[in-house]
Amino acid sequence: MTAKELICTLNDQATEGLFRAARAVAADKLEWKPGEKARSALDIARECALSPTWATELLETRKMPEFNETTMAEYEAKKNAIPSLDAAEALAKENVAALNAAIGAFPESDLRVTMHVPFGPNPNWPFYNVMMLHVWNCHYHTGQLNYIQTLYGDTDFH
DSSP: OOHHHHHHHHHHHHHHHHHHHHHHSOGGGTTOOSSTTOOOHHHHHHHHHHHHHHHHHHHHHSSOOOOSHHHHHHHHHHHHTOOSHHHHHHHHHHHHHHHHHHHHHSOGGGTTOEEEOSSSSOOEEEHHHHHTHHHHHHHHHHHHHHHHHHHTTOOOOO
């Protein structure tokens, strides 16, 4: 198995794990927020449906998109237009397939080439890390989904 094949497998597995955790949240708690500034499980699932597109864009353009009020408002509108957990999961699978195709097309010789990103302790990411962005995002948010469960009393981890 090549590194790119492994990353594609991890993209699929992280997506499956995220939506398994989201489906374990009680149906009447999918839009519940544990605090005023907290996010709901459905909102998290919507983000993870879109997060594969971030890495796909970075792999294809090799540059960061512009983050401004307009682009962030467009992202929020796109995210909030996803009507349900089922729709989020279907979109996530579609977007992961596109990401995995972009990874497959990416030159093996450029995996260690870096690009500048405006966040994190190391602003220079090799492209193999860019390919793992969706995996990281899903793992991070799977933990949040599990924590949401505990906040409303469900301690049977699924």
